Amino acid sequence: MHFTTLFTYAIAASTTGWAAYVLEDDYMDGDFFSKFSFWETEDPTHGFVAYQNQSAATEQKLIESTSNQVNLLVDSTYKTPNGRPSVRLTSNKIYQSGLVIIDVAHMPGSICGAWPAFWTVGPDWPNQGEIDIIEGVNDQAMNKMTLHTGPGCSIGNNNAFSGSLETTTCDVSGESNVGCQIEASGGATYGTSFNAAGGGVYAMDWTSKSIAIYFFPRGSIPSDVTGNSPNPSSWGQPVAHFSGGCDISSAFTNQQLVFDTTFCGDWAGKVWGESCAAKTGKTCEEWVANNPKEFKEAYWTINSLKVYQNGGGSSEPEPSAAPSSYAPPNSVPQSAPPSSAGQSSFQTVSVAPSSTGGWLPLPTSSDAVSSAPMSSYAPAPSNPAVSSYAPAPSSPPEVSTPAESSPGGWPGASPTWGGGPPPWESGGWGQHENRDGSYAVGIPAQHYRQHARHLRAHKMRRAGMH
Known part of the structure; x- marks a missing residue:
């Protein structure tokens, strides 16, 4: 030879993805909130929410941190006729690919009116894409993972994931901006059931060819996931795998990490009549404004958030x-x-x-x-x-x-x-x-x-x- x-x-x-991932950003190392910007303007999803800046959020105790946990809360004390106070954080760091691993001890529960999400997005939406890693509305039971893009992006069922393929068109102009969506088909993946099981870990492996999302419930988390040498090829089947008729490398660029909890708006408000209208007897805005105690469980507790790169670039x-x-x-x-x-x-x-x-x-x-x-x-x-x-x-x-x-x-x-x-x-x-x-x-x-x-x-x- x-x-x-x-x-x-x-x-x-080398092109099969064997190269080891390298830790690029550990968001729990140092001041978590200094690594994010606080959204201070109107909600672009038209939610019934009042996003607070860092000073106001600190004063209202909507943000808390210790050496090993971060809490992101919403107001659950006062009636709020102008929208319920909450926070939306956007990472200062921008990514072109990578492996994002988040350990969540608690997320907002399956609460009528609530719309929590952990996601990534590019500044020129939708042309730079959006990746929804954890997202749901109202009394939803299972996590819905979704991509939103500009024209020319769709996915297929490649039988490489355990979830249920709901929609295939990622282009926001199609299917009423639902995006291409895969719903988790089992397990405590979202909201109240997720919290009751002690939370878990989500990992999003974003390469130039595909986007895969893994979920590990508490007690079944591989050791390398929580260590500093993660190896997605050893994790088995992801809950979602997006590939097909989409140039991932051009559809998703300049992504920033985002946490938020909003209310009603373009999704939670739109599907309010499916179950929550009958449960509450109110409109979404009326319910959110006048029932603060219903939102005591609408908070995030984050144990860990890390971003890795494969040798400093794509994993492929x-x-x-x-x-x-x-x-x-x-x-x-x-x-x-x-x-x-x-x-x-x-x-x-x-x-x-x-x-x-x-x-x-x-x-x-x-x-x-x-x-x-x-x-x-x-x-x-x-x-x-x-x-x-x-x-x-x-x-x-x-x-x-x-x-x-x-x-x-x-x-x-x-x-x-x-x-x-x-x-x-x-x-x-x-x-x-x-x-x-x-x-x-x-x-x-x-x-x-x-x-x-x-x-x-x-x-x-x-x-x-x-």
């Missing part, structure tokens, strides 16, 4: 060119293998370009190539010298071909490897002889046995033995 072949193999693996990066400093030697000095190389198994690792021009080790078995995530492999720095590549994992798969039988012996230490032992001595890389007698470095372990058999047969034919 020459370097060109190895590089092609590396690109194929375009392959980068090989670093100019990488030049596998055509000829490597020969020496007898060190005593430690006489073991009956060894591991080799090849490399894949990351989205930042750096490199990542590839999996080292055929099973790993098809399914294993890359999150367990340490990324190397951007455009590194060969000597800076990360060593292979400490528990390599067994390979029956002994190291000492590798053709031509093993090269020794040289300045090429930073003056120290070469990677193959420490179990990091392998090397092999090409037909022309040159050496290549980084052959994947799963190809070694095939290559060794071929080379032995070639030498036997050349010696007239076969």
Whole structure:
């Protein structure tokens, strides 16, 4: 396997989304509210709400924070004929892709008149898109996840999600601006039932090709979700997966995170007659204005909010060119293998370009190539010298071909490897002889046995033995 072949193999693996996510923003680290702007003007969804600035919200105790929790409340004390006081927060940070993970202990309950949401939106709505991660109105029981876009965006049922596909047209000009919507089909995913179960975690994985939303109820949250090395490929089926007739990379740009709780308006008010009119005997605005105690449960309690990037960009990066400093030697000095190389198994690792021009080790078995995530492999720095590549994992798969039988012996230490032992001595890389007698470095372990058999047969034919 020459370097060109190895590089092609590396690109194929790197474009499957194996590269590990890197934490970009931890919103609970420091002053949560300094990372958001408070909406102070009229509600663009025409809600019966009075959004408060930070000073007023603090005075009215509509916002609270500790070192590990944040509360966003609405007024539940006074009658409010001009709209119920609440807050709407918009992140100061803007994103072009990423993995958003939020741990919510409590969200506004399934309350007639309430319309809570955690979502993202671009400043030029709808042309820069909107992603509704958690959203519902009135006495709704299940979460509704929705995309809103400009013209030319729709989704299909790709059988890649557990929710129920409600609508397929994301364009706001179609289907009365419902957007393309997937409703959770089971579990305590929203409102009162969500709170009764202790809340849970939502994760939105937004790449250039699709948008997936995962939900994990309290008690069933994978350890990597709450750690700093999340790996969506290990999470199973998402509750929603948006893909199909939509260029995600152009339909969703310059997104900011948003929390809000509004009332009535374009959605909660529009569907008021489906159940809440009969329950309350009032119009939506009358109910919200005159029944403050009904909204004691209309608050958010956030345990954690983090945003990750895949190598600083999309989780499905375009392959980068090989670093100019990488030049596998055509000829490597020969020496007898060190005593430690006489073991009956060894591991080799090849490399894949990351989205930042750096490199990542590839999996080292055929099973790993098809399914294993890359999150367990340490990324190397951007455009590194060969000597800076990360060593292979400490528990390599067994390979029956002994190291000492590798053709031509093993090269020794040289300045090429930073003056120290070469990677193959420490179990990091392998090397092999090409037909022309040159050496290549980084052959994947799963190809070694095939290559060794071929080379032995070639030498036997050349010696007239076969």
